[in-house]
Structure formats: structure tokens, C-alpha cells
Amino acid sequence: MSGIPIRCESVVHIYPGNGKDMDNVVALRGVDLEADAGEFVALLGPSGSGKSTVLGLLAGVLRPSAGRVIIGEHDISRITPRALGRLRGALVGTVLQNPARNLLPYATVIENMRFAAEANDDGTRAEDMLEELDLTHLSHRVAGRMSGGEQQRVAIAVAVCGGGKLLLADEPTSQMDTSGRDEVVDLLHRVNSHLGVTVVVVTHDPHIARQSGRTITIRDGRVGTEGRHGRDFAVVGRDGSLQLPPDVREQFAPGTMLEVSHDADGIHLQRWDPKESGS
Amino acid sequence: MLSLRLTLRALTWRAAASLTVFLVALIGITAAAVGPIYLHAVDEAVLAHRLTHAPQSQRDLRIVQDTTIGVSGVDWHRAVTTLARQADDPHWFDPPVFSENAPAEWQGKQNYDTDIAAVDDLCQHVKVVSGRCLSDSKGAKTVITQRTAQRQGISVGDELKPVPGGNSAKLPLQVIGVITPIEPHGAFWSPWPYFNAADSVFSNKPPRIDAFFVSHQFLTYLNMQIVETISANLRLRADNVKLDDLGALRARLAGLQTAAAHSNAVSTVSVPTVRSGLPSVLDAMQGEMSIARTLVILPAAQLVVLAIVLLYAVVAGTAAAGGHDVALAKLRGRRTRSVLTQGLAQPVLLVVIAAPIAGAIAWGIVRTIARGLLGAGVEVVFPVAAVEVVIAATAASVVAAVVAARRILVSPVGQLLRRTESTATPRLGLILVDAATVALGIAGVVELAATGTLDSGSANPLSAVAAVMLGAAIAVLVVRLLPLVGRAALRWTTESRRLAVFLAVRQIVRRPLGARVIVLLGVALSLATFAVTMWSSASYNREQRALEQGGANTVLMVRTGPHVYDLRTAVDKADPSGHSMAAAIVRVARTTPVLAVDTDRFDGVAAWSPHDANVGIGAILSRLRSHAAPSIPVTRSALRLDVKATSVPDVGTVMLGLTLTGADHQDRAYNLGPVHQGQNSFTRPVTCVLPCRITGLLLSVKTGAKQELPKNAQIAATVTASVATSTTATNWQPVAGFDQPSRWRQDGSGVVQLQTAGTALAIRSQPSTPESTWPDLLSADSPAHLPAVVGKVTASLYDGTSIHDVAAFGLDSNPIDLDGSTIALSLPGLDRNGAMVDFGAALATMRGPLSPQTQLAVYVAHSAPSDLVARLAREGVTVTRTIRASTLDDQLDKTGPAFADGLFLVAAILATVLALGATVLASATTARRRAYEFAALETAGVSRPTLRRALAVEQGVLLVLGLAVGLAAGLIGANLALPNTPVFANQHVGPPIDTSLPYGLIGVLTAALVVVFAVTSLIIARAVSHQANATRLREAEA
DSSP states (O other): OOOOOEEEEEEEEEEOOOSSSOOOEEEEEEEEEEEOTTOEEEEEOOTTSSHHHHHHHHHTSSOOSEEEEEETTEEGGGSOHHHHHHHHHHHEEEEOSSGGGGSOTTSBHHHHHHHHHTTTOOSSHHHHHHHHTTOGGGTTSBGGGSOHHHHHHHHHHHHHHHTOSEEEEESTTTTOOHHHHHHHHHHHHHHHHHHOOEEEEEOOOHHHHHHSSEEEEEETTEEEEEEETTEEEEOBOTTSOBOOOHHHHTTSOTTOOEEEEEETTEEEEEEOOTTTTTO | OHHHHHHHHHHHHTHHHHHHHHHHHHHHHHHHHHHHHHHHHHHHHHHHHHHHHSOHHHHSEEEEEEEEEOOTTOOTTHHHHHHHHHHOOTTTBOOOEEEEEEEEEEESSSEEEEEEEEETTGGGGEEEEEEOOOOSOOSOEEEEEHHHHHHHTOOTTOEEOOEETTOOSOOOEEEEEEEEESSTTSTTTTTSOOSOOBOOSSTTSOOBOOOEEOOHHHHHTOOSOEEEEEEEEEOBOGGGOOGGGHHHHHHHHHHHHHHHHTSOOBTTBOOOEEEOSHHHHHHHHHHHHHHHHHHHHHHHHHHHHHHHHHHHHHHHHHHHHTHHHHHHHHHTTOOHHHHHHHHHHHHHHHHHHHHHHHHHHHHHHHHHHHHHHTOTTOOOOOOHHHHHHHHHHHHHHHHHHHHHHHHHHHSOHHHHHHTOOOOOOOHHHHHHHHHHHHHHHHHHHHHHHHTTOTTTTOOOTHHHHHHHHHHHHHHHHHHHHHHHHHHHHHHHHHHSSOHHHHHHHHHHHHOGGGGGHHHHHHHHHHHHHHHHHHHHHHHHHHHHHHHHHHSBSEEEEEEEOTTOOOHHHHHHHHOTTSOEEEEEEEOOTTSBOEEEEOTTTOTTTBOOOTTSOSSOHHHHHHHHTTSOOOOOEEOSSEEEEEEEEEEOOSSSEEEEEEEEEOTTSOEEEEEEEEEOSEEEEEEEEOOSOSSEEEEEEEEEEEOOTTOOOOTTOOEEEEEEEEEESSTTOSOOEEOTTTTOGGGEEEESSSEEEEEEETTEEEEEEEOSSTTSOOOEEEETTSOSEEEEEEEHHHHTTSOTTGGGSEEEEOTTSOEEEEEEEEEESOBTTTBTSOEEEEHHHHHHTOOSSOOTTEEEEEEEOTTSOTTHHHHHHHTTEEEEEEEEHHHHHHHHTTSHHHHHHHHHHHHHHHHHHHHHHHHHHHHHHHHHHHHHHHHHHHHTTOOHHHHHHHHHHHHHHHHHHHHHHHHHHHHHHHHHHGGGSTTTTTOOSSSOOOOOOOHHHHHHHHHHHHHHHHHHHHHHHHHHHHHOSHHHHHHHOO
């Protein structure tokens, strides 16, 4: 099993209003994002920044208003709903935020696995996957009667069992204690490292962020910064735009004019005050 | 297999939701199936009731042929036996019983009419008193009844010589036995009038004696031509006749009649006829069934529609709850079939499982209610129609489930995962549906009005749904207007300090679809109101009809002792309180039945509806007793008439005749003899039962064969009547009133002038022509035309003038003339055909004893003494039979319309329960969403009691509006269309229909519903607010 690359190009997404008291909401304003096959990426950002929307677009449950979303070799913004469904079944596994919502609560773990793997499985894959992820002991437990941590680990297994090449997890540890969180994070890494699955995790959890090889922070519907091995970098957009880090941005009120210069050491931003310049 | 396993697991996991869907499907399909099963049971009950209560003469099949027997070489029994064999079916009929009878005359103490009769199995149905019974021998032997033997002094061994019809020769028969019939009025003997010994009713007919019985063998080998009637009677096995037999039974009867018509007649043998009242009994029964069908189908259909709507609501709710399964299936990229299975399998499986169980429950329900509504012994089966309806209802339920689940199935996965609902409502479609509903409601009423049905009393099935159509139309208008009213109230609630009302009004304005429960409730309650009104009215009218049919609360058929000549006197003594009344009913075939009533006691005792006549009962009774003059009484044993003739014709002899009528109503005619010019005196002993009345006086001229009266011949005389204790007494007293012209009236043509002359009555009498009869003088205590109230049917036979001269028979079966200028729709005990007169006036017309056609009765009010029968017995009045209005009412309750009326009510109540259930379910299905909102409001600081009150107010407003709409539409519909519903319309019997609305009953039920609704609102409010907590807010995030 191996992962697949993903790519978002200038993706814009607008949630339509109701034409009366709710206006349209622009969730993404031109997101460019890319992850290689088998990469582990954490999407960070404040509430409402658009990170879950990005995940929804990658999962194919949302359609971009503009731009392209490419999963492996498929531009999912241009395929039919039926093909999109098949693509989800074949390539993409999704773990939702609430553990209970990822599973059929009345079915056993193995039945949930088979339910998810129906499109691809000959009946043996579910058992193999459980064994691979050390979850065999849960296989005959009824999902609705398991703890949150168990449910989320099974949800990850179900997601991988169904799709298998891209795992998208939306705040997978949000309602868990530390040990449960660690087990889930551990499982995500095992899926990534052992199975080669590309993993994209939306999280607020700094613990996950620290353990991710790569983090992407979404702010105001754009990719703000990207972190590699503990260091954050601003990302130049396709249109040349650059989002200042929050701590820097606090020093500049909106409308502040900056003089941009560069030399061998890098780019310099200098506040330009018309009074001081004597004009 | 996985899908099935998951479906079954899901069903048990969401047990409450599954149970709800299952129960609603169960109720819906049960409601659908109850209609046809009950209808079939009603039809069977009506059939059984009609057949068992029809007179045997109508039920049985008779094959009759008139012939002349005694002709050698002719098998005169062949046609009848062939047809009887053709008709013989052990399932429907008992084996045929053959009889042949020849009318005959027999000279006993006087000349009598009788029959020479042979009957199959005679000896099994008689008891031999003396001698022996008949054998199959050819001998001229006969057995006679004990009554004949005793009255005629006949013994075993005597020889009788009747003269059979068609032959003048005597037929000698030796009496070998004297018998009495076993159950002479029972099923075996009732087809043949062989025990009908009776005095002569008409003077030109001799009296009858019971038949002389002979053997079939004797008649077969009789060497003498006589006229006789051959008949075969096939007794219907009413219990065996079921609905499915009707077509075949009718065909069998028609086939027999055709076969009979094609029988070859010879000169002495008539064509046999097949007689049966069964077709008309079946026609009447099918008329009842038709009414029942119309009434049962409508509420049953209503129930089905409601149940399907309810099922849709429930499945929509549970589908929403299970929407996440579908979302996961879509998210996992499962195939369309798999997603469909995930969304539909559960409700469809539940509906399919519910169907056969519902059928069984429906059958059980009908079995249970049939005992109460239809009576014990009604067979309840599961007819084919019910199977079809169950299949149709199941299919409709599945479609409802599919439609309800479709919204989930077609929703994008993102929307499902976010648990958001499409805010787009099918506005245009809903507007069209609403417009159609309102238009249909208005069109229905217009149709009823335009076709002239309203107030016409003609049946129109549309009238049974008028209230529902009105209810739907009004409810839709209310639902459409409610948001507008709510918006107008927004400002008021904003300024008000009542936060609960503020929130409730906003919810109503925000969620117009939620107000749709008003339509559901309005329609159900309009039907329920209409049904309660109809049931109450129908029940009341059946009671009234039974009361008028019987005549009073209880009617005692009585026989009077030897010295009871006026039943009124006996009743007055037995019941001084006045709660019972003497009556007499005269029924002479094919003439107007006459009911004589004690007008002083009528009011409050006899059944009388204020709507029976245009005139008040007081005025009617006053008119009935107003015309009679006082009698001319004779209270002593001797009577003397002193006649002073001042003018007599020159030709012929003047004759004086006098008629006295005794207390026993028997006339005694006195031919007093010739009256000569000058003073005459006639003294006679009084031979009538005292006190007598002078009821006739005749002065006439008897002429010889060749004598002719002159043209102006007249008699003038003064007549004085006096009485004494004996003819030889000296103290003669004048007869009171004899001298008063007002006590007399003329009878016959001619001129009679009366005048008082001292203590005498001056008479001047002249015939209209010399050849014609001299006019009589009759006492005016019995007017020439007895004032009468005639029933509507009787009145329809007479025009405006002839209604004053209605021909009828008096209590003694003598013809009387009635003045029927007052018309009533129905008379107590006579229905719509007959005439009612004053008892005293009817007695005054009697010139002989009570005839056999007169039945004396005592009408008894509810408040009469409980020991009245014993009291009457002490007064010499014996009760022979009792008719109770309650018994008649019970019988009317067993008719098709009554059966259907009962189910209409049950169905309407069920529909109301379903609608209320739907309202609760609708609230429950929105409870989850409400819970989020309430949790948010609670977080914002709104107290939980306020939230509960807000929800209670919101629900209460909707429920009360539904109630108001239903009540208004039901009452308006009932007021408009009740007389035209099949239960009431086209009723040609009984008193006028009273369709006044039962406001008291409606008021009580409304109060009960208000309480139920208040409790329901509070329960809903509590349930929803219970779910509203902070954790809901976290769940709502997506």
C-alpha cells in the first residue's frame, strides 16, 4: 500500500447564504497547497480559518467554488458525483471529529470495516488491517459501546480499510484524554509510516503539530505559514502574496504601507511614514 | 448478507424509532383493513337481521299451482314437484313440504267455508286428541281439529259430507281422528291457513271452520273432479345464507320463475307460479348495505390517509435520525444500491412486517367491536377486499416511506455530515396543494347547494365529507393567515414583558410548516365533530322512530273481560295518575288503519313529535273530541214513545222505528209499528245493556206493491220519549235531550226539520223523491264524519276536498267516514299510513261488538305505575302481548345505517387520536433541532421554565386553532349536510328527522379535548426542554 499526492491550486470556496438574513461566506480565498505521497501533514489554524473546509474539499464532500483540487491524478473538482463517490471509496479515508460519528454504532468493528471496504475488499482485507494496526482484539465489539479513544482508533482503521491511500482526519483527538490522544496519534503515524498512506490532519493540538513532519497554517482562508521541523515559514502565494505571521502583523495596523527591499540576507520590510519622508 | 445484518442491527439499536415506525405502519394498515372487514361483517349482519326478521311468508319459497284434479291420465302434481326438486338445495332450503287443498263448503250448524287439505308429514305436526291419525291409504278418511269437533259436535266415526269447489256433489269423509296442531303459528303450519276458523266478517260470506285433513293418496286417486291448489313450500335456512350466496340465490329464484313460466298449461291446469318475497327482502337489504358502504368507506379512507401522512412524518423523522448512516455510506464511497438499502431497508422492512400483523389485528378489532355494534353471532371473516386493501395500504406506506427517506438519500454527503437541512421548501407545490384544498372545499359545498341537495332531504354521499372538506379548507386558510397574524403580533410581544409569548410567536412565524398540524387536527376533528353529531342525531332519531313505531314507551295489547265495554274507564281506574292511555287499532286489509286514542290522556303518554304536524298537539286533540254531541241516554228498563202525528201521507202506512245501542255497543232495533194520524203511544221493555243510548229514530212510509206516494208526501209529528223501571210503571220520566234538535242529525237524502215542542221533538220529514228512502235520524253523539288526523301516506291518497271524507272502518268493522283535514307526518303506532280519532267518538260510532280486526291496547308512559298490568287485570283487562319501544330501538340499531354510523364514529375518534399522535410525533421529530436552539437560549440566560412555557404556548396555540377549526367546520358541515347524509335522507317511515345539533355533548367533548391538548402541550414542552442542554451545542458543531 502506498499513499498518493494531493494538490490544491488557487482553491476558493464560498458557502452560499440563504438569500435573506445570511450572506455568502468566503471560506477559502485562493489556497495553494501540496503534499507528496506518504507525507504526514497537519493543518493548523484558528477556528473559522477554513482548515476543515480544506479537508472537506480533499475528501470530496465539498466542491470548490474555484480552483482545482487534485487527488493523486484526479481533479475532483471536475468529475461527476458518482465518480467522486467511487474515488472516495477507492482512495480516500476520512475520520470525522466526533469519534461516534465515524462508525455505525450498532455494528461491530469488523462489520464497520467490511461496510467501509465493501467496494474494494474480498473479505480478508478488514481482518488483515485490524491485525496490522493491532486492533484485532476489538473486532467483535459493538462500535457504539466502545470508549471514545477506541472508537477513534477503529475509525482510523475503517478509513484506511475503505480508501487506503489518503487519510484525512478532522481534529481526531479533540475530545480525548492524554492517553487516548497519544494512542490515536501513534496510530496515525503507524498508518503513515507502515502503510505509506498520505495523512492530512486538521488539528488544534500542538502535540500533533509537533509530531508532524510538516504543518500548514490556514488563516483567513489562505495558507499563512508552513512549518518544517519546528520552524515556521511564510509562504509566497501563486499571486506573489505573502501573509505576515500574527506576531508581526500585530505591529502593523491595516493600511500600513511597507517598503519592501531585499539584499543578500533576505527581504526587508520597512514601515514608510509619509510625514517622515517629508512629502 | 452484511446489509441485511446491519439493517436488523440498526432496527434493534434504534428500538424506539423502529417501534414508532412499526406502530404507525401497524395503525395505518390496521385502520385501512378494518373498513372492508367491518363492512363485510355489517353486510352479513344486515343480511342475517333482514332474513331472520322478515315474515316467513316473505322468506320462504312457494310453488303454487291451481288445478282440477280427478281427471284421469293427468299427473297434476308433476309441474310443482319438478320445480320443487329444481329449487331444492339443502344448503339454502329445508326439503319441500307439499300440500294440496280444495276449498269446500260444509253444512254443519250452518253453512261453513273450509278446505279439504293434504299436507306432507301431517301426523308429525299434530297431536291426536282422539281416534288416530291419517295413514297413506286411499280411503275417504279425515281428521279434524278439536275446535271443529267441539263446536260442531263431531265425534270419531262420524261422516262429513263437504262439497268441494268445482263440483256440486258431496264428498263423504269418515272422521277417524281429532287432532290439535302443534305450534299452529309455527314455521311448519304458517304457509297454509288451515286453522283459520272465524266468524263471518262480511255478511255475504259464511264463517270458516278449520280444514278437514285427508291423505295425498286419497286425493291422488279421487275419482271426482274438484278444484284445488297444489303447493310446495321450501323454508329458507336463513342462517346458511351468506353474502357470497346472494347472487346464486337470486339466479336460482329467477331461473325457477322462468322455468315455471315455461311450464305447459293444459285446460284444467294453470301455469305454476313461484312466489317468494326474498328478492324484495334482498333489495331492501342491499339498500341498507349501500348506505353502510358509503358511510364506512369514507372514514376508513380518511383513516388511511391520516395514517399514511403520519407514517410519512415518522419515517421522515427516523430517516433524519438515521441520515448519518447514509452519510457514512456515501463518505465510504459505497455503491448506490448499498446507499439505498441503507436508507430504505429499515422503514420498508418494518412496514412489510407490520402488514400481516395489522391485518390480523384489524380482524381481531372487528371481531371485538362486532359483538358490541353488530350483536353476538355475527361471523367476521377476512374478505378478499380486505386483502386488497392491506396490500394497497402497505404499498402506499412503502411509497410514503420512500418519499420520506428520499430527502436523505439525495442530500449531498457534506450536508448530511453537517446535519443541516435544506431551507428550500417546496413553496409553489405547497401553494398549489393549499389552493386545491380550499377550492375543493368550496366546490363541495357549492356542489351540494347547486344540485339542490342541501335541505332537500335527498341522499348525497358528498354530504358525509362536507365537514372534512370544509375543515381542510378552513384549516389551510388559517395556516396561511397565521404567520401574517403572528407578524402583526411581533411588535406587541416585543413590547411585552412576557418572554415565553415573545419566543412562542417567533417560533410560529419562523416555522410555518410546523403550523401544518392545524390542518391535520382540523380535518380529523371536523370529521369527529360531524361523526359525533351524526351518531347522536341518528341515535336520537332511531329512538324517536322506535317510540312512534310502537306508539308509546310501552304498548300493552289487551283483551277485555265480559263487562268491560269502555277500556278508558278500566284504564282510568287502574291508573288514576294519567300516565297510561286506552287505545284501539283497527286494521282491515287494504283499508286505512284507524287508531282510536283517549284524547284526554294522549299528551305525555303517546309518542308525538312536535314536528309531526303544523298544528300543536293540544289543538289537534281538541279538534278530535270537539264535534260529538252528548248522547241521548236510556237508563231504565222500559221506554215509551208518544207520537202525535199531525200530518201523514194518504197513501201507505207510517212506520216508526227506534234504535237503542247498549253499553256493550250492540244495537237493538225496535220496529214500533204503524203510526196513525193523531196520538200514538208505544211502550217497550229495554233489552239492551244499560245504560243504553237512543241512536236512531225513523219515521217512514210503507207502501203497497201498487201504491205510489204523492210528490210532496211528508210526515209531521211530535215525539216524546220517556223511561220507567217497567212498562207497567206510572212514573214515566222524559228522556233527557231527546227533544233537543242538536242531539240529532239527519242520515240519508231528503229533508228533516226538527224543533223542540215543549218536552217533545217536533219532526217534519220528507224524502228527496217519492221513490227514495225516507231519511233517518241518528243521534249526533257520533258525527257523520269523525274528526281525524291522517298520516302523510294516507293523505296523499286524497285530494283537498276528499280528505274530508276518508273511508275507513270503525272498531266494530262497520264503515265510517273520517274528516282527515289535519295531517301528521306520522301517527303513534301507525307510522305514516292511517288515521287517528278520539276513542270516545269511535265508541259512539259502534253498532256492534268489537271486530276481530280491532286490537285494544293500553299505551303506557315511562312514568306509569310499575304494577299497571296487575291493576289492569283487577279491572278485567288482560295483557296478551307487550311491545316495548326499547326493543324496537334495539332492532333499528341492528340495521345497516346504524352499524355504519357506529363505525363512522369509531373511525372518526381513531382519526382524532391519530392526528393527535401525529402532532406529538411532529413535535418529537423536531425536538432534536429545538433542543439545540433551546440549549443556546438557555446558555444566553433564558430560564428553563420560560422555555417550557414558550413551547407550551406555541403548541397550545396550534392545538387550540386545530380544535377551533375542527369544531367550526364539523358543526357547520353538520348543520348544512346532516339531513342529506345517507343515514337520514330518503327516509319514508317514522317521524320527521330531527337533526338539531347536540351542543351539550359537543361542549363536553370539547372540554375534554382542551384538557387533553393542554396536557399534550405540557408534555411536549417538558420533553423538548429536557433534551436542551449544553452538550447539544457541541453536537451541533460540524
